[in-house]
Amino acid sequence: MRILVDKARCAGHARCYATAPEIFVLDDNGYIDMESFDVQPGQEELARRGARACPERALRVEHEGGPK
Amino acid sequence: MSSRTAIPPHVPPELVRSFNFWSAPGMKPEAGGDPHAALACLRDEPRIFYSARNTAEGYGTWVLTRAEDMRAVLQDAAAFSSSRKLFSPLVGEAEDFATFLVDAKVDGRPLNGDELIGMGVLVFVAGLDTVAAALGFDFNYLAANPGAQSDLRTHPERIPNAAEEMLRAFSTVHMVRVANKDVELHGVTIKAGDRVSCATMVANRDTNEFANPDCIDFKREVNRHVAFAYGPHRCVGSHLARREVIIGLEEWLRRMPPFRIKEGTAPVAHGGTVFGIEKLVLDWS
Numbered sequence: 001m002r003i004l005v006d007k008a009r010c011a012g013h014a015r016c017y018a019t020a021p022e023i024f025v026l027d028d029n030g031y032i033d034m035e036s037f038d039v040q041p042g043q044e045e046l047a048r049r050g051a052r053a054c055p056e057r058a059l060r061v062e063h064e065g066g067p068k
Numbered sequence: 069m070s071s072r073t074a075i076p077p078h079v080p081p082e083l084v085r086s087f088n089f090w091s092a093p094g095m096k097p098e099a100g101g102d103p104h105a106a107l108a109c110l111r112d113e114p115r116i117f118y119s120a121r122n123t124a125e126g127y128g129t130w131v132l133t134r135a136e137d138m139r140a141v142l143q144d145a146a147a148f149s150s151s152r153k154l155f156s157p158l159v160g161e162a163e164d165f166a167t168f169l170v171d172a173k174v175d176g177r178p179l180n181g182d183e184l185i186g187m188g189v190l191v192f193v194a195g196l197d198t199v200a201a202a203l204g205f206d207f208n209y210l211a212a213n214p215g216a217q218s219d220l221r222t223h224p225e226r227i228p229n230a231a232e233e234m235l236r237a238f239s240t241v242h243m244v245r246v247a248n249k250d251v252e253l254h255g256v257t258i259k260a261g262d263r264v265s266c267a268t269m270v271a272n273r274d275t276n277e278f279a280n281p282d283c284i285d286f287k288r289e290v291n292r293h294v295a296f297a298y299g300p301h302r303c304v305g306s307h308l309a310r311r312e313v314i315i316g317l318e319e320w321l322r323r324m325p326p327f328r329i330k331e332g333t334a335p336v337a338h339g340g341t342v343f344g345i346e347k348l349v350l351d352w353s
Contacts (some may be wrong), residue, residue: 009143011302015292030307055292056143056299 001039002062003051005032009058016059020050032058075128078259079118087113087131088122089242089267095339097346103339104205104238104269105282111275116256122265123244124341129263130256135271135294137253141245142266142299148245165191195305197342198240199312202295204345205238205337206231206317209284211329211350219286221321230286231313236293237284239268240343243297268294269343327352 010032016024023043027033039047051059075084087110089095094106110133122129132138141148169187172179179187210217220227243266251258258264271294273281278291296303303309329335330351337345 011143011299013296013302013306049289052290053292055294055296057139057292 001044001047002036003039003047004036004060004062005034006058006060007032007035009056011056011058013055015053015055016050019053020046023047024050036062075118075120076259076262078257079128080256083114083117083256085113085117085119085131087117088119089265089339089341090122092339097336097338099334099336099347101335101337103337103343104273106339107267107270107273108282110270115254119265123263127263129244129265130253130258131265131267131270133270133274135274135277138266138268138271138294139298140253141264142243142297142301145300147248147251148264149248191304194303195308197344199309199316201240201342201344202235202238202309202313203316204348205240205343206234206313207320207327207350208329208335208337208345208348209234209238210321211327211348213284214326214328216284216286217321217326220317221326224318224321226286227317227321228314229288229291231310231317232291232293233284233286233288235295235310235313236272236278236288236291237281238343239272239293239295241295241297241303242267242269242339242341242343266297268297325352 012030014026014030016032017026017030020043023039023046025033048061051061086092092106093109094101094103110131113131113133115132115134115137117131117133118128119131120128122131132141166188169179169184210220216230220230245264245266247258247260247262247264249260271277275281278288278293296306296309327350330349333347333349335345335349336347337343
């Protein structure tokens, strides 16, 4: 599973971090500080919840093969 | 009728509605009123319609009824500016917000005195009545729903999620944007200079966006609400506001016995630019 990050769309709500601080990295101003990334095995559900917390739709879940 | 309140000729008559956020049913301060619930009437309206006299200053606005459209407008700060076009390329490294403003240059010039005072007033006012209004609606809901109140007393760890849900259901700010150029939206032409209402309380009850939006669910998992707006002008105080609401709920519930709305009284809530509760009498005797 891959998380697609649209950095230009991030407005600094920090809801991804509030939901999954182990996964989402913010810069000092509270904006997403990551490019699109592959989710570590076992962290899929948390990553999905973090991505689905973004009010701006700056984070999307991309499924690579396998069941959705 | 002054030109400010006249309906511009480019507005199709079939898209004009009498609804406005001050005087439509449920918006006026009334005992027992629920302005958020009253907005359900907008679900039967078009995605975009026009309302004369729909800002604090009496201007007409295009009213958006879908969260998706508000997201498009608020994220496009080039086409739709806030009334205060003051955030732009900045000079200097500021440690604090006041210095940041004093050092700021917009279109190559520093802000003048009125603009600086305007920004200062905005920052203070933005934090004054919004959080107070949000907590007022939260206490009102908890007072009227003893099961929900008891849930948070027994499980204080659920307060952050409950605070988010109440920010969604009882959001307080009706934002207005001004079009900088002509923009086409769902077959409607928003002309440069037109105002557009992006009411967070409407978006947050959008059935296309939230399952059972009128149901307050402290366990709601997907809650991408817009209490703090969308886009580059997202509420600069959102993080502080969240802390204030959560701490307010935690400390109140920890220190006060179970409370209810005082018998013989009814809360008075209202619509407008900032929705609020102007009278709420709690009783814990």
